[in-house]
Amino acid sequence: MSSITISTVGRVDGLRRLVDVVQQPGWKRLGLALSVNAPNDEIRNRIMPINKRWGMEELREVMEELVRVRGSRKILFEYVLIPGVNDADEHADELAEWLRPFTRTAEHGHIGLLNVIPYNPRRDSPWPAPDEAEVKRFVDRLASRGVFVKRRRTKGRNQMAACGQLGSAEIRRRKYRPSASPV
Secondary structure, eight states: OOOOEEEESOOHHHHHHHHHHTTSTTOTTOEEEEEOOOSSHHHHHHHOGGGGTSOHHHHHHHHHHHHHHHTTOOEEEEEEEOTTTSOSHHHHHHHHHHHGGGSOBTTTBOOEEEEEEEOOOOTTOSSOOOOHHHHHHHHHHHHHTTOOEEEOOOOSGGGTOSTTTTTHHHHHHHHHSOOOOOO
16 A cells, blocks of 8 residues: 555544554554644643543543554644634643653664644634744743654735635635525
8 A cells, every 4th residue: 555644633533443444454554643732631622522522531542542552653733823812831841751761762762743733714713923032932842841842834824825814715605504405
């Protein structure tokens, strides 16, 4: 199998099925990207409603099981940095602790890579974009706590074409327009 990556917000039921799938011949190379976006249940419940169904502890447990069955395959963790929501120093500290099972291991090195993505506001967004100094401070704090972390570069923000911005106007139009019946 060539490289395929599954990106998920953390449906624990699906991740449990994935534990079984990756143990089948040819599936160990399957990539995984998990949108974490918060260091704790309180914040994740607010910005990711799925967390009310499967909390962060349950999510971490199934991710640890995936690491056990996949071996040295890296897991990408995604974290959208939102000013005033999930960008404080204590958030970085909590996140580093949550990611501890996925940091350096004697057998495999770093299993987890945290990709910090600066929030890209839409026209009607309740939050601003973080400034570069805020992003750097957050990334540096995580790195100082042993997290293998990278900062995703923002491209297309001015054209409303960056991560999280695409399709938002079209989605709103569809939401309020009755569906057309086929001819």
